[in-house]
Amino acid sequence: MIVGDSKPLEEILEMIRDKGKVLVLGCRGCVTVCNVGGEKEVGILATALRIAVKKQGWQTEIGERTLERQCDPEYIEELADDIEDYDAVVSIACGVGPQFVSERFPEIRVYPGINTTFIGGALEHGVWVERCQSCGNCLVHHFGGLCPIARCSKSLMNGPCGGSANAKCEIDPNVDCVWHLIVEKMEKMGRLQELAEVWPVKNWLTSRDGGPRKRVREDLKQ
Amino acid sequence: MRLQYPTNVRVIQLPCSGRVDILHLLRSFEDGADGVYVAGCMEGDCHFLTGNLKARRKVEYVKKVLEALGIEPERIEMFNMSSAEGPRFAQVAREFTETIRGLGPSPVPKAKAA
Numbered sequence: 001m002i003v004g005d006s007k008p009l010e011e012i013l014e015m016i017r018d019k020g021k022v023l024v025l026g027c028r029g030c031v032t033v034c035n036v037g038g039e040k041e042v043g044i045l046a047t048a049l050r051i052a053v054k055k056q057g058w059q060t061e062i063g064e065r066t067l068e069r070q071c072d073p074e075y076i077e078e079l080a081d082d083i084e085d086y087d088a089v090v091s092i093a094c095g096v097g098p099q100f101v102s103e104r105f106p107e108i109r110v111y112p113g114i115n116t117t118f119i120g121g122a123l124e125h126g127v128w129v130e131r132c133q134s135c136g137n138c139l140v141h142h143f144g145g146l147c148p149i150a151r152c153s154k155s156l157m158n159g160p161c162g163g164s165a166n167a168k169c170e171i172d173p174n175v176d177c178v179w180h181l182i183v184e185k186m187e188k189m190g191r192l193q194e195l196a197e198v199w200p201v202k203n204w205l206t207s208r209d210g211g212p213r214k215r216v217r218e219d220l221k222q
Numbered sequence: 223m224r225l226q227y228p229t230n231v232r233v234i235q236l237p238c239s240g241r242v243d244i245l246h247l248l249r250s251f252e253d254g255a256d257g258v259y260v261a262g263c264m265e266g267d268c269h270f271l272t273g274n275l276k277a278r279r280k281v282e283y284v285k286k287v288l289e290a291l292g293i294e295p296e297r298i299e300m301f302n303m304s305s306a307e308g309p310r311f312a313q314v315a316r317e318f319t320e321t322i323r324g325l326g327p328s329p330v331p332k333a334k335a336a
């Protein structure tokens with residue numbers, strides 16, 4: 001899923017200052033799963049904003065709504081019925097949400113209420129880790145199921161580097177050296193010799209280096 | 223059991239302090255409460271094992287929200303007490319009421335009665 005962090009309340013308050021009516025807009029997708037932008041968080045953020053509004057004596061009204069997804073025009077369209085009542089939208093979906101909302105309703109000011117951080121998974125309730133960098137050419141099966149691109153600080157294809165010490169990465173003793181894990185795992189699987197193969201420089205054109213990506217499926221297009 | 227505790231304290235009963243919700247804690251401040259405290263069982267004595275530890279973390283979260291809004295974080299607290307300790311319940315109610323009196327009314331205006 002896409003993982004994010006709430007923006008500081010002070011920053012959001014600055015966004016909505018002077019606005020008459022503000023909609024806090026959640027998403028039932030990834031951000032619900034990582035507890036940052038679902039219906040529950042919409043309620044918490046909207047309530048915190050209402051407390052601030054009352055305290056400051058502002059006249060701002062705060063509305064709440066949560067869409068099935070904000071990365072799909074079909075659901076964004078549901079806003080059409082009453083969006084013109086609002087002066088601003090604070091979207092707490094990933095960065096796709098505020099962009100899709102403002103593309104569809106260009107006359108409305110749309111603000112991101114969260115910082116989108118990474119593609120990852122939950123290790124336990126309340127703990128998320130980065131696991132994929134959407135490089136566009138997945139190779140994890142060559143590395144014992146571990147991704148050296150997302151999990152090695154230097155995205156080395158032929159690791160580890162000299163900074164690996166006691167299974168930790170040199171950037172931070174709390175960060176696992178994924179190359180240490182890869183070697184251990186491959187050894188356990190009896191596949192260590194596969195790591196002797198030297199990987200050529202990765203073609204990053206499938207990643208962001210090839211510019212913004214677009215995917216078209218002719219079989220699905222209407 | 224009849225106990226004397228300040229009449230300004232409004233008690234909301236929950237099966238376990240862990241059931242308390244960040245949203246509800248915030249809503250009480252939205253409605254103009256001057257202070258809120260959560261009373262849970264002694265640590266280690268929760269019938270649901272960790273309810274009171276979770277409640278404490280939620281209270282900590284709300285403290286941070288209040289702070290960001292420029293409201294004294296002392297307006298929300300978590301207290302642990304044994305369910306057999308009636309007098310301690312009354313004492314906490316009195317002490318917390320005093321703390322809040324010291325802070326004065328909440329900077330959030332009370333909802334006007336219609």
Ligand code: SF4
Nearest residue numbers: 027029030070071094
């Ligand atoms: S808008 Fe973002 S957070 Fe919501 S479902 Fe789509 S990708 Fe996930």
Ligand code: SF4
Nearest residue numbers: 132133135138139147
């Ligand atoms: S190899 Fe690429 S696609 Fe596969 S997990 Fe790593 S970054 Fe993601």
Ligand code: FES
Nearest residue numbers: 238263268269273
């Ligand atoms: S039963 Fe969980 S705090 Fe009392």
